[in-house]
Amino acid sequence: MTPSGAPRALLWDVGNVIVRWDPRTLYAKIFKEPADLDRFLSHVGTLDWHAATDRGVTFADNIAALSAEHPHHAEHIAAWWDRWPEMFSGTIPETESVIEDLAARGVPQFGLTNMSGETWPGVRAMSPAFRHFRDTVVSGDERVIKPDPRIFEIVLARTGLAPGELLFVDDSAANIAAAAAMGFHTHHFTDPAALRPAIERFGLL
Incomplete structure (x- = not known):
């Protein structure tokens, strides 16, 4: 769906957009052999298993x-x-810098993260940039995860904004596609250096 109008607020993903998260960072310390590490993360401690905590378990x-x-x-x-x-x-310093500059311009900013409610307070403490978020929808608290359209509907209800008023930034192509289908403006975050130029093209900086 083509968004109507220009965005006037930001909706940020958190993991690997604002803070860098990767189970390998931990498990590379635990498993000395790369094959053992790969085997554990692909057959035991998988992201599919972890997703249950994002859903509220x-x-x-x-x-x-x-x-x-x-x-x-x-x-x-x-x-x-x-x-x-x-x-x-x-x-991710490039993202933090953009958040700070948007805040200086008075652009409303919100968060939408697939994350356990148990871990969100600790993650929020990792960056002062989070103080600029007016609200954050945490999947573990809502018991629904991106890219389910229901979580985007929760965002709209909580922010009081229409999809076309929000620019959604996420590193997941599936999440970006789901938001775009609902009429959100989107930026697929793949390169920190490309973030600021993208925000500028939307006229927010």
Whole structure:
């Protein structure tokens, strides 16, 4: 769907748009052999398994269920929560800079993240840029994840804005496609250096 009008507010994804998150950052410390690392992340601690926490399942329950299936990996699975902060490798300065400049211009900014409600407070503390968000829709609290259209409907209800008034920035092509189908303006985040020029083309900077 072609958006109507120009955007006047930003809707930001969080992981790998504002903060860098990758389970490999942690598990490369745990598994010394690359083949063991790949095997664990592709067959045990998978992103599909982790998605349950994004849908509102607690880390404790999700870890217990997987540990019952793979008891010989129980210690490794427990690290997903016990050492959760080690999956992060800092913020993305280019995005933080854009958020700060948009805030200086008075552009409303919001967040939409696939994330457990248990982890959002800690992630929010990783960057001062989050203080500019008027609201953040966290999938774990809503029990629905992107790219389900229902979570975008929640955003519209919470912000009071129409899809064509929001520019959505996300690193997932599937999420971008879902938002675009609903009439949001979109920018697929693949290169931090390309972010500012894209925001400028939309006339927000």
